[in-house]
Amino acid sequence: MNDINITAYGATDFVGRSSFLIHDRDHKILLDCGLELVPKQKTIAPVGVHDVAKELDSVLISHAHIDHSGYTPRLSKEGYRGNYYMTQPTKDIAYRLWLDHLKIEGRRHWSETDLDRVFHKISTKDYNKKFKVADGITAEFIHAGHILGAAQILLDWEGQLILYTGDINDRVTPMFDGYDLPNEKVDVLITESTNGDRYVPERKKIDVGLRLLAKQIADQGNKMLLPSFAVGRSQETLITLALDNDLDDIPIYIDGMIVTMNMITEHYLSEKWVSKGFLENLKDAGLNSPFQKQNMIPVKSISERTHQSRRYLAESNEGSIIVTTSGMLEGGPIHTYLDLLGSDENNVMGFSGYQVEGTTGRKIYDGATNVTLFEDYGRKKNVDLNLKIMKFPYSGHTSVDGLKQIMGDSGAKNIFLVHGDKRNQKYIMEYVKDVAKPSLINENAPTPLIGV
Ligand SMILES: [Zn+2]
Ligand SMILES: [Zn+2]
Known part of the structure; x- marks a missing residue:
């Protein structure tokens, strides 16, 4: 040989x-x-x-x-x-x-x-x-x-x-x-x-904290931003939120490529690709797909112009959860939301993924309160962040x-x-x-x- x-x-x-x-x-x-x-x-x-x-x-x-x-x-x-x-x-x-x-x-x-x-x-x-x-x-x-x-x-x-x-x-x-x-x-x-x-803590323990906090923030009429990786973490986060009936009355807005990835995921909700436990949880909740629950709303569906939808969302008095790309805050819709919602100390942003050294996400994660947004788009903007930062140790x-x-x-x-x-x-x-x-x-x- x-x-x-x-x-x-x-x-x-x-x-x-x-x-x-x-x-x-x-x-x-x-x-x-x-x-x-x-x-x-x-x-x-x-x-x-x-x-x-x-x-x-x-x-x-x-x-x-x-x-x-x-x-x-x-x-x-x-x-x-x-x-x-x-x-x-x-x-x-x-x-x-x-x-x-x-x-x-x-x-x-x-x-x-x-x-x-x-x-x-x-x-x-x-x-x-x-x-x-x-x-x-x-x-x-x-x-x-x-x-x-x-x-x-x-x-x-x-x-x-x-x-x-x-x-x-x-x-x-x-x-x-x-x-x-x-x-x-x-x-x-x-x-x-x-x-x-x-050591990575067990999921269930982190999930409990995420659900409780999401409810508390939204019930007070504030916004919870959850920047997530489009593939994987965002679906997991949405499923965790969808399977909690206490959150049924709270709108969960979904922005960015996550919506497409949710649709792909929906094609594979069978035992061949996902766990039996997950399928049973869906069945118990009476759901064919976690992403089609009433309170899951793609931001694109609010109005024809995405930027307008985001502004509308940010300016409304309604408490809500916004799950959006990008996971390391390097650009995309999360920059718009930080621009619109970041100055309000009552809002919360939750990190659910690892933040690589050198990214905007890592800077905020490490405590920076002044960041540059939209760097890629040639209309740079410095903003002061007052919103609270929470860290969820998912991996x-x-x-x-x-x-x-x-x-x-x-x-x-x-x-x-x-x-x-x-x-x-x-x-x-x-x-x-x-x-x-x-x-x-x-x-x-x-x-x-x-x-x-
Ligand atoms: Zn991977
Ligand atoms: Zn890898």
Whole structure:
């Protein structure tokens, strides 16, 4: 047997541009092809993939988040003509994100033509079904518990089992019951390590606080702003709010791309894609979809002109909750709301996602009360914020205990850490060295996975 190697084009000891080539003398399989999002700058591509694009046997995408899927259409431009494997929800979500990326960055990385070509070569696969990706190599998607359609990728490489986690979550969330493990022990584990030294509280405990606070604020006639990531966190937040009858009389306004992502989510409300518990909760509440509850109102439906709707909302005396993009406050509708509502000390903004260093969200999270809005749109504006800031410690990634569990339970003797930062990876290396051989990966240079 040949040595099997991994070459990383990003996401080694940082989060961004996840893209990993697994290769031996005869085969080349690419796992993910994402972009790196940098605050206030353009995205960064995983450049090394250009050199191998033509030689790839298959491309597999773990989930739709842009740091895992955003550069995929470029592979077509670089001459790759094979299949792209992903789950059906990943295809639906990624396509919307790709279109959005074209709007934001233009044809910097790839064009509409590249996207069209890729779209027709996508082959969708369900969880837990093996499929061939090269001679002697099969793949299987396994539930990741992260976002809709998210999968871990299990490769059977001529008898050697390699598990790439993509992004995983061990917590019971409104839609999922945590990640699944493969049926067999694996030889190699390539795992994300985002929360490598962080304990994430159980969802239910955070949910209770969110619901109580939302009710209190709205009952007093004030506004609660919940800036959220369009894919994943915003659906979870809306579901949490929808399943609380105490909030039935409180309008919940939805703004930004979240509305589209809700519609996609509605297509997949079956046991194949979401947890039984979630479907039972919906049934008990008499709902076909959490997003179609009476008090869930897309901002676009208020009037034909979105800006007018937002102003109307902000100026009305009605207490309400506004769930909107963008999650790190880098632009989009949340800037309009901060402009209109941020000066009122009775209003509240709740953070529900991690705020990356350098973003406007992080500045406010860390206590800044004067921020610049609309930076991208050429009509910059400085505003003083008086509204209260609340922090909800949600995470879409597995808690450190869940990470330790997958490292132990997978049976892997070789463990490679990716998608985390140096500090928490160091912590994990210490922990894991008694049960397996932990390794880090260098960027753009082959590291042996098996056969050392
Ligand atoms: Zn993700
Ligand atoms: Zn990720």
